[in-house]
Amino acid sequence: GAVVSQHPSWVICKSGTSVKIECRSLDFQATTMFWYRQFPKQSLMLMATSNEGSKATYEQGVEKDKFLINHASLTLSTLTVTSAHPEDSSFYICSAPPFQGNNYGYTFGSGTRLTVV
Amino acid sequence: GNSVTQMEGPVTLSEEAFLTINCTYTATGYPSLFWYVQYPGEGLQLLLKATKADDKGSNKGFEATYRKETTSFHLEKGSVQVSDSAVYFCALIPESYGGATNKLIFGTGTLLAVQP
Numbered sequence: 001g002a003v004v005s006q007h008p009s010w011v012i013c014k015s016g017t018s019v020k021i022e023c024r025s026l027d028f029q030a031t032t033m034f035w036y037r038q039f040p041k042q043s044l045m046l047m048a049t050s051n052e053g054s055k056a057t058y059e060q061g062v063e064k065d066k067f068l069i070n071h072a073s074l075t076l077s078t079l080t081v082t083s084a085h086p087e088d089s090s091f092y093i094c095s096a097p098p099f100q101g102n103n104y105g106y107t108f109g110s111g112t113r114l115t116v117v
Numbered sequence: 118g119n120s121v122t123q124m125e126g127p128v129t130l131s132e133e134a135f136l137t138i139n140c141t142y143t144a145t146g147y148p149s150l151f152w153y154v155q156y157p158g159e160g161l162q163l164l165l166k167a168t169k170a171d172d173k174g175s176n177k178g179f180e181a182t183y184r185k186e187t188t189s190f191h192l193e194k195g196s197v198q199v200s201d202s203a204v205y206f207c208a209l210i211p212e213s214y215g216g217a218t219n220k221l222i223f224g225t226g227t228l229l230a231v232q233p
Contacts, residue, residue, distance in 0.1 A: 004160065006160070009158070034220070034221075036223075038226075042225055043121070043222075043223045043224055043225050043226075044206070044221075044223040044226075046220055046221075046222075049220075093160070093161070095161075095221070105163070106161075106163065106221060107160070108153075108160035108161040108162070109160050110158060110159055110160040111160065
């Protein structure tokens with residue numbers, strides 16, 4: 001079945017540094033990727049939607065310059081947290097929508113736990 | 118707006134116990150409803166779904182019925198196993214009115230721990 005590989009699974013970084021998270025579709029082409037963020041005991045919140053070959057669409061309240069999203073190819077989408085601060089510590093997860101017209105077959109990455117110290 | 122509310126966890130049960138995880142939603146019209154499961158160290162997987170009122174989704178012994186009158190989609194299983202220990206997310210996709218929308222809206226997730 002469809003697999004989205006997400007790396008790293010966890011990362012610890014210092015304040016002020018940048019962290020890149022990658023999501024690769026392994027056996028299918030993903031022209032769109034959804035990026036979610038989850039705080040402890042809260043819902044997965046949609047941050048942005050990346051589209052291959054065009055600019056990402058950000059949800060209201062999400063800083064575009066803080067969370068850089070790039071969809072470099074049909075199999076790779078990246079999220080870069082720039083100048084990270086402790087409040088950016090969270091669980092980030094990507095998801096590719098169905099690719100065969102089935103409206104329900106979303107494929108999720110395994111998530112990245114970011115801790116900024 | 119659209120939202121999903123599910124019971125807080127963790128839910129701790131003994132093996133073979135009956136499971137209920139409550140989920141209610143707020144949305145206009147007829148959204149599609151889902152339960153996703155996340156096992157430790159893995160991505161979310163679709164567990165079951167229902168797309169219209171009174172539909173019952175089922176998979177791996179889990180069931181949930183789309184109740185329009187109570188805007189609910191509670192997850193149930195008659196006899197849980199240790200291997201069911203995971204985080205369960207209730208989610209919806211809003212009904213589309215003339216435009217494409219496929220954004221999943223999630224609840225907070227409920228951790229289920231099943232003890233032998």
